[in-house]
Amino acid sequence: MRVSVDSGSCHGHQMCAIAAPEVFGSDELGNATVLIAGDIPVELQAKARRAEANCPERAIIITE
Amino acid sequence: MTDTRKPVEDILTDYDIFDPEFIKDPYSAFSEIRESGCPIAHTERYEGSWLPTRYDDVVAIAQEYETFTSQSILVLPPIPGQNEGQYGGVKAPPISSDPPEHHWHRRLILPVFAPQAVAKYEQGTKDLCNSLIDEFIDKGTADVAGDYAQHIPVRVIATLLGVPLEMESDFTAWVRAALENITDVEGRKWARQNIIQFFLAQVEDRKNNPRENDFISELMNTEVEGKKVPLDYVLGVCNLMLVAGVDTTWSAIGSCMWHMAQHPEHRKALRDNPELWPTAIEELLRVYAPVTMARVLSKDAEFQGCPMKAGDRVLMAFPAANRDPRQFENPDEVILDREHNRHVAFGSGIHRCAGSNLARLEVRVALQTFLERIPEFELVNPDDVTWAGGQVHGPRRCMVKF
Numbered sequence: 327m328r329v330s331v332d333s334g335s336c337h338g339h340q341m342c343a344i345a346a347p348e349v350f351g352s353d354e355l356g357n358a359t360v361l362i363a364g365d366i367p368v369e370l371q372a373k374a375r376r377a378e379a380n381c382p383e384r385a386i387i388i389t390e
Numbered sequence: 391m392t393d394t395r396k397p398v399e400d401i402l403t404d405y406d407i408f409d410p411e412f413i414k415d416p417y418s419a420f421s422e423i424r425e426s427g428c429p430i431a432h433t434e435r436y437e438g439s440w441l442p443t444r445y446d447d448v449v450a451i452a453q454e455y456e457t458f459t460s461q462s463i464l465v466l467p468p469i470p471g472q473n474e475g476q477y478g479g480v481k482a483p484p485i486s487s488d489p490p491e492h493h494w495h496r497r498l499i500l501p502v503f504a505p506q507a508v509a510k511y512e513q514g515t516k517d518l519c520n521s522l523i524d525e526f527i528d529k530g531t532a533d534v535a536g537d538y539a540q541h542i543p544v545r546v547i548a549t550l551l552g553v554p555l556e557m558e559s560d561f562t563a564w565v566r567a568a569l570e571n572i573t574d575v576e577g578r579k580w581a582r583q584n585i586i587q588f589f590l591a592q593v594e595d596r597k598n599n600p601r602e603n604d605f606i607s608e609l610m611n612t613e614v615e616g617k618k619v620p621l622d623y624v625l626g627v628c629n630l631m632l633v634a635g636v637d638t639t640w641s642a643i644g645s646c647m648w649h650m651a652q653h654p655e656h657r658k659a660l661r662d663n664p665e666l667w668p669t670a671i672e673e674l675l676r677v678y679a680p681v682t683m684a685r686v687l688s689k690d691a692e693f694q695g696c697p698m699k700a701g702d703r704v705l706m707a708f709p710a711a712n713r714d715p716r717q718f719e720n721p722d723e724v725i726l727d728r729e730h731n732r733h734v735a736f737g738s739g740i741h742r743c744a745g746s747n748l749a750r751l752e753v754r755v756a757l758q759t760f761l762e763r764i765p766e767f768e769l770v771n772p773d774d775v776t777w778a779g780g781q782v783h784g785p786r787r788c789m790v791k792f
């Protein structure tokens with residue numbers, strides 16, 4: 327599983343980082359960054375999915 | 391004062407968001423509209439407005455900023471003559487700005503509110519909460535809205551802006567007149583004048599006595615395309631910080647305290663499982679979303695079958711969107727570890743609340759500190775709680791005993 331953020335739709339709600347702080351962080355403007363380049367470890371995948379389900383802008387893209 | 395309000399005949403065609411019944415319980419009105427054949431209500435009151443209540447509709451409107459502009463974001467019409475005179479150009483950027491200016495208006499303030507930037511206010515907020523609790527802990531009762539919630543955001547913002555904390559009660563009075571008691575037009579004018587004059591004096595003072603590390607000074611020294619930002623912008627942003635950062639967060643803290651007073655099981659859950667806090671705060675913000683904003687149409691548009699006209703006002707009922715059963719299972723229930731929570735208490739799209747990370751911090755620290763020191767408390771009398779509503783919804787007096 328990999329995750330990315332569509333920076334055009336992200337408006338910095340930070341709900342992704344609240345749901346999965348190991349996977350998502352924030353740049354200096356408060357918009358989301360992905361902290362894990364490459365595959366998301368199995369134990370963090372549920373959290374990453376939860377982050378996706380909490381983003382009001384639907385800016386998180388999960389590819390399996 | 392006698393209430394001269396005309397009774398509401400039909401909520402779908404005649405809603406009144408300032409009706410005391412609506413203020414007390416807006417949720418059953420939202421639900422009635424949402425589940426009717428016409429989920430976007432209309433009223434002729436206050437020069438007319440539309441009220442969408444479904445999540446998808448509110449979000450779609452927030453995203454369509456070209457049709458639904460932010461020329462005027464109060465739920466009531468602007469004050470006549472507001473944009474004339476020497477300071478007529480002072481608005482409330484970025485909330486009152488549309489693209490393309492909105493981009494730089496927002497860009498300049500975002501770094502101040504990033505999660506890593508607001509973390510430095512945590513300890514100060516906690517100390518402040520503790521000192522407020524010290525005032526009443528021995529009495530066995532407290533007004534958690536008036537003696538606690540009310541004092542927190544205003545002092546945090548005053549600290550951030552670098553303005554005198556001793557003026558707290560003036561700031562609170564101006565903000566309430568500007569955002570809460572807004573059917574009183576004279577009060578709104580008074581607040582606007584006071585706020586502009588106050589920040590003008592603060593700017594003048596900084597010209598003569600430069601300071602470091604305060605928001606107003608940084609703003610004054612910011613350059614865009616090689617030029618200092620205009621005075622109207624500086625005054626406008628300061629105006630917004632005060633107005634957007636105080637009443638909103640105070641209302642959120644107050645509603646959360648009101649909830650906790652009635653839910654010992656939630657107090658216990660948070661005590662036993664502190665890892666619940668982050669999702670619990672989002673869930674409380676969803677259920678008790680305090681803020682409704684407005685948009686003004688730039689052109690005629692049919693939206694979901696409603697014949698909207700250029701100049702019409704649309705109320706962005708984020709609190710209604712947050713309780714739409716199409717989006718949230720058991721929407722009226724507080725589920726501290728709710729899995730799927732795309733709530734829009736902070737709005738959606740380009741105007742999404744810039745201060746949300748600070749607001750969350752304040753709400754969390756206010757609740758945590760209170761629950762740590764006063765783990766058990768309850769409402770003195772549920773019928774005695776008073777509420778503000780319309781633009782911002784939250785308790786104004788809420789007595790608890792412990």
Ligand code: HEM
Nearest residue numbers: 484485634635638639642681683736737741743744745749
């Ligand atoms: C729980 C507390 C708060 C809530 C519920 C809240 C809610 C909102 C909402 C719904 C919007 C969107 C307005 C729109 O779509 O027209 C907004 C915008 C904004 N809020 Fe907040 N707010 C809160 C606290 C704060 C605080 C503490 C600050 C700053 C000190 C702040 C600063 C702003 C700013 C600057 C904007 C405008 C952003 C833009 O237009 O780009 N808010 N807020």
Ligand code: SF4
Nearest residue numbers: 336337339340342381
């Ligand atoms: S929740 Fe969505 S919009 Fe918010 S910061 Fe994360 S990716 Fe961006």
